[in-house]
Amino acid sequence: MSGCGLPWNRRVAQLLIAGAGLVLVMSLQNSTAEQKADGAGAAAVAAERGRKQFEQSCGFCHGADATGARGPDLVRSPLVAHDVKGEQISEVIRQGRPDRGMPPLPLSDLQIQDVSAFLHARAAEALHSASVPKAYPVEKLLTGNAEAGKAFFNGAGGCDKCHSPAGDLAGIAGKHTPINLEARMLYPGGKHTTAVVTLHSGEQVKGLVEHADDFVIALRDENGWYRSFRRDSVNVELQDGLAAHRELLNKLTQADVHNLFAYIETLK
Numbered sequence: 001m002s003g004c005g006l007p008w009n010r011r012v013a014q015l016l017i018a019g020a021g022l023v024l025v026m027s028l029q030n031s032t033a034e035q036k037a038d039g040a041g042a043a044a045v046a047a048e049r050g051r052k053q054f055e056q057s058c059g060f061c062h063g064a065d066a067t068g069a070r071g072p073d074l075v076r077s078p079l080v081a082h083d084v085k086g087e088q089i090s091e092v093i094r095q096g097r098p099d100r101g102m103p104p105l106p107l108s109d110l111q112i113q114d115v116s117a118f119l120h121a122r123a124a125e126a127l128h129s130a131s132v133p134k135a136y137p138v139e140k141l142l143t144g145n146a147e148a149g150k151a152f153f154n155g156a157g158g159c160d161k162c163h164s165p166a167g168d169l170a171g172i173a174g175k176h177t178p179i180n181l182e183a184r185m186l187y188p189g190g191k192h193t194t195a196v197v198t199l200h201s202g203e204q205v206k207g208l209v210e211h212a213d214d215f216v217i218a219l220r221d222e223n224g225w226y227r228s229f230r231r232d233s234v235n236v237e238l239q240d241g242l243a244a245h246r247e248l249l250n251k252l253t254q255a256d257v258h259n260l261f262a263y264i265e266t267l268k
Contacts, residue, residue, distance in 0.1 A: 043117060043121075044121075046113065046114050046117040046118075047114070047117040047118045047120075047121040048118075049114040049117075049118075050113075050114035050115045050116065050117045050118030050119070050121075051118045053107070053111050053114055053115050053118075054066065054115050054118050054119070057105055057107065057111075057115075058071075058105075058115070061102070062074050065122070066118075066119060066122050071102065072254070074119055074122075075119075075122045075123055075126050076123070076126060076179055077119075077123075078182060078183035078186045078187050079092065079186075079187075080119050080120065080123050081123065081183055082183070082187045083116065083119075083120070085116070086112060086113055086115075086116030086117075089112070089115065089116045089119060090109075090112045090116065093105050093107055093112050093115065094107075094112075099251075099253060100253065100254050141178050141179075141182060141261065141265075142261075142262050142265060143258050143262075144255070144257075144258030144259035144260070144261060144262035144263075145258075145259050145262060146259070146262040146263045146265070146266050147263075148255075148259040148262075148263075149258075149259035149260040149261065149262045149263030149264070150263045152256055152259055152260055152263075153260060153263055157248060157256070157260065158244070158248070159260075161244075162241075162244070162245075165267050169264070169267050170267070171267065171268060172264065172267050173264060173265050173266065173267045173268040174268040178265065181261070181264060181265065182261050185260065185261060185264055186249065186257070188242065188245065192208075192240070192241030192242045193208070193209040193212075193238055193239065193240055193241060194206065194207065194208055194209065194219075194238070194239040194241055195207065195208075195209045195212070195217055195219045195236055195237070195238055195239070196236070196237040196239065197217060197219065197227075197229055197234050197235070197236055198234060198235040198236075198237075199229075199234055200233070200234075205219070205221055205227060205229075206219075206221065206222060207219035207220045207221040207222060207227070208220050209238070210226060211228070212238070214231065215230065215231055215232075216228055216229070216230060216231060217229050217231055217234070217236050
């Protein structure tokens with residue numbers, strides 16, 4: 001073994017250490033793969049339990065497959081699409097929607113988690129199904145009256161106080177698919193919190209909040225400039241741009257939603 005440049009026993013030790021390292025890496029990779037498989041398996045089991053619970057508790061209104069019957073389709077529901085770990089779904093199940101004929105359901109935390117897992121599994125299945133766009137045309141969503149929706153927009157809904165068909169909503173129906181448009185109508189995303197920062201000099205700076213914590217407030221002012229301030233050196237007033245929207249969301253009837261969407265869909 002003199003040709004290898006190392007004593008035989010040291011060379012063998014190095015080979016053994018290298019082999020052990022390779023085995024360790026392979027073991028870790030296998031362990032990670034097993035954990036992912038276990039997680040997917042647990043999710044599938046929870047979704048199957050949720051399917052049975054959903055059929056028993058919710059199927060008579062929403063259909064056994066959650067695509068809707070007397071109640072709305074939940075597979076393509078904006079609420080399910082925006083739900084994270086059952087937070088929004090659990091609130092609806094526990095409190096119900098009395099104004100829409102849905103009573104609260106006495107389900108346990110585990111049962112609600114399982115139902116949420118089932119609904120998310122159905123939504124994911126629909127999302128990855130090539131047949132969904134053809135099988136779910138816009139006509140199926142357009143069950144409301146556009147004129148009634150326009151009257152609600154400009155009247156009882158008060159939507160015209162913040163939005164304008166000739167302004168921020170101009171052509172909006174041509175920018176989004178019907179499903180996404182309805183989701184944005186009910187659960188708008190993006191930044192909507194505005195800050196009014198008053199300096200010691202009395203000058204005020206107003207803009208959309210980019211960052212806020214206990215020490216710093218940062219905003220994008222009306223001219224597009226990013227500005228940040230120490231909170232202990234200025235006065236800060238935060239304005240929630242979606243406060244009125246959330247208040248309205250809790251009052252919307254099923255007819256209001258359908259009529260309002262029918263009107264918004266005409267803004268192309």
